[in-house]
Amino acid sequence: MMTDPWDRFFAAVAEEIPEALQLRRQLHRAPCISGEEGPTRDLVLQALGSPEWDPVADTGGLVRIGPSDGPAIALRAELDALPILEETGAAFASTNGAMHACGHDVHIAAAVAVARAAQRVALPVALLLILQPREEAYPSGARDICESGLLEQHGVREVFGAHVHPRVPAGGIAIGEGAVNAAADEFGIAVRGIGGHAAYPHHARDPIVALAAVIGAMQMILNRRIDPMHPAVLSFGTIHAGSAANVIPSEARARGSMRTMHPRDRAFLHTEIPRVASEVAAAHGCSAEVEIISGEPVLYNHPEMSRSLMRALEGRAVRVVEPMRSCGADDFSYYTERLPGVMMFVGVARSEHEPALHTSAFLPGDEAVSDIAMAYAISVRTAFGIGVGAGSGAEAA
Structure with missing residues (x-):
């Protein structure tokens, strides 16, 4: 019998994956473009059992799980899809003229698996799930959330993001210290x-x-x-x-x-x-x-957190691969301007001809949901252990 809450947490995350895969299909089948994410947000809230939540950035929301006061560790999940006509041939393909061609359906489903596990296991730190709109369009949803003051009200101490990437081998996780996106x-x-x-x-x-x-x-x-x-x-x-x-x-x-x-x-x-x-x-x-x-600033991974997370992932037999850096951009950078944070790039490349992000054929495998969920769970455990504390990620280096 497991007595350590973190062991129970990891086990609960694994148990949540089948439900998360079903949610991923629901999300993928009915995507909402930037600024119109309300139905996606509501579907996520329903999957979480309709908890109390804070509206933010028009169509976004924040869900706090665990202790009602004290510090929190945040996980970001992007809600929006792209105005692309899907051509994946998947049984759960979208038919409404929009498409989760950047993997946000995978990110959401993984974050929900972690959040549902945190609802089942009493962790010693609060988890704040950021349901963020408008990652794909201006004005940035992340910027609006950062300017709302709600992250400070919830005592967010660290923040984590994950993004599937077709140039990282499937099953691998790439984490770089410092600047990773432009x-x-x-x-x-x-x-x-x-x-x-x-x-x-x-x-x-x-x-x-x-x-x-x-x-x-x-x-x-x-x-x-x-x-x-x-x-x-x-x-x-x-x-x-x-x-x-x-x-x-x-x-x-x-x-x-x-x-x-x-x-x-x-x-x-x-x-x-x-x-x-x-x-x-x-x-x-x-x-x-x-x-x-003006758009997103440089996305900066906190060095100490990055190193600690890489060690923690390897300690749980997760394959850590070469750092992924590119002139791509993600508004997760607004969070890491204010808080110590880490963006992880999660591999979905099953061949060298994997379709690119933002194309009509991009369709990560289901295993990416489990990969991101476990990476998020390990991130929360690692952040609780090292306790970097609030402050600008760049300033903390």
Whole structure:
């Protein structure tokens, strides 16, 4: 007979997996896009037995399990799906034009398994389940939750997140110390010229040619103005101009994304992109206007917590693989700006041709639910043991 509450907790998590798999299918079959996650939140609350909860960030919620006062350890579960038409062929595939193409259904189901286990076993620390909306869209749900003051009211001491990843081998968990995801911002560029007939370009000021030059110049900023040892990416995702092949339009627009790992590089690009766009456009007789939308900060894993968690995972025969770092972004970074935290990347790659995140064929296996649930359970146990305490993750390093 097990007397240690943590042993009972781990056993209870394992017992909750079958129900969690059923929940995963329910969630996957009926996804809700960013800003419309209310039905998903309500389904999760129902799975938890309709407990008391705090509404937050419009369609999100916080559920506290365990002691009603004192410190808490938080687990994040993202509620939203993407506006993608699913093409997985799964029996539980979505048919409503949205899709859990980033694995959020897996994350939610795993977190619910841990939360239900915590309801059954009296742990010496409270668990706060963060049901977060708008991970995939601005304004960030994580930012709104952090600014609500509720994390402080609940005495959150540490926070953990997990994300399936098709570039990490199935069954493996990747944890890196320090920066693991980039800061992500969006920008829009509008180049304005003088429209005209395609046969008489000398009577016009072609904004398409000017915008093409601006796009090329943006890549030169990275090549020649950013330290080559610093990861940084500028990618253009949309270009719009004109309405006919024989007409030079008066305006051309583009939108893109910038990713940086270093705060100085981020600040530099915020000032340099408008300057370069304006001057290059002017060289073509045009003008340029730039809008920059600030997004997530760098996602920073607390070093001591990361090391302790890796040791704890290995101690329970969980395969820890090479750290996963990328210029991807996740608004979990807002939590780690305020609190010691760790993001784990959980492997779902069953072959080298595993479909990518945010594609219509991405479908993690059921085993990922169990992998994340156990990783979350071990995270809670580890955090209770080391007691890093509240404060900025970056400051605590």
